[in-house]
Amino acid sequence: MVFSEGLEAVIIPQGYMGLYNLVSMDSGSLARLTPEVLDSIDISKAGSFSGNSRVKISKIEDPNKYERIHQGLEKHEIDAIIVAGGDDTGSVAVNLAQNGLKIVHAPKTMDFDLQPYSVGVDSSVNSIKEKLTELKTTNLSHNRIGILQVFGRYVGHTAVIGGIGGSADCILIPEVVPDFDIVYQHMIDTLTMRINHSITSSGYYMIITAEAMKGDSEKHTLNEKGYIIDISKEPDSFGHYPLSGAAELIQDELKRRLNE
Numbered sequence: 001m002v003f004s005e006g007l008e009a010v011i012i013p014q015g016y017m018g019l020y021n022l023v024s025m026d027s028g029s030l031a032r033l034t035p036e037v038l039d040s041i042d043i044s045k046a047g048s049f050s051g052n053s054r055v056k057i058s059k060i061e062d063p064n065k066y067e068r069i070h071q072g073l074e075k076h077e078i079d080a081i082i083v084a085g086g087d088d089t090g091s092v093a094v095n096l097a098q099n100g101l102k103i104v105h106a107p108k109t110m111d112f113d114l115q116p117y118s119v120g121v122d123s124s125v126n127s128i129k130e131k132l133t134e135l136k137t138t139n140l141s142h143n144r145i146g147i148l149q150v151f152g153r154y155v156g157h158t159a160v161i162g163g164i165g166g167s168a169d170c171i172l173i174p175e176v177v178p179d180f181d182i183v184y185q186h187m188i189d190t191l192t193m194r195i196n197h198s199i200t201s202s203g204y205y206m207i208i209t210a211e212a213m214k215g216d217s218e219k220h221t222l223n224e225k226g227y228i229i230d231i232s233k234e235p236d237s238f239g240h241y242p243l244s245g246a247a248e249l250i251q252d253e254l255k256r257r258l259n260e
């Protein structure tokens with residue numbers, strides 16, 4: 001993409017890993033943002049056109065890693081970088097800026113955990129609304145209780161907005177520790193009411209939850225923030241263990257009460 005000032009924009013493929021390996025790439029590896037390339041990008045599709053990677057540059061075991069990145073940028077005559085991503089992406093951008101790179105972070109995360117608005121939020125909450133609506137119909141057909149777990153990491157914004165948009169019966173978020181006795185009673189009352197008022201004796205109950213949930217340290221393994229994690233899996237390059245499914249915890253709590 002050529003601007004009036006004579007600047008040109010290119011895509012470095014595969015995120016920060018691509019940036020680190022830029023010095024070994026030929027010019028054909030970089031996608032130049034011509035009008036034709038821009039026209040081929042479908043904004044309605046999920047995912048990243050340029051690819052991505054979960055890489056924390058500071059943890060790469062190469063004492064010359066920052067010099068290597070500078071050399072790659074010089075090779076391809078790239079003067080500055082714009083990165084799009086969430087908080088982990090932003091933390092790497094800060095580190096690169098501290099090591100002499102001209103870099104700007106554009107907030108882009110479906111988690112909605114950075115600031116009042118980020119690219120990706122609209123598609124996230126609209127997708128949640130659509131899936132929630134579809135699941136309600138399926139659950140009604142089978143007299144089921146459904147639990148939908150959505151993105152958000154440590155915040156419940158997408159669960160709340162998507163849950164309200166899709167008329168969830170119960171919305172659980174990381175910021176509030178749930179009282180499962182209240183959730184259970186509301187579930188029983190709502191499901192019973194729907195079955196009793198249905199000419200086909202059909203009912204459903206739909207719970208939406210963010211992926212993080214506070215736990216009991218005697219029953220669960222918690223991270224430093226007090227959220228349940230799965231230590232049977234490897235942490236990512238940023239040191240995050242996977243959050244252990246909030247949906248499974250909710251299911252266990254409600255099943256236990258149903259069987260009492």
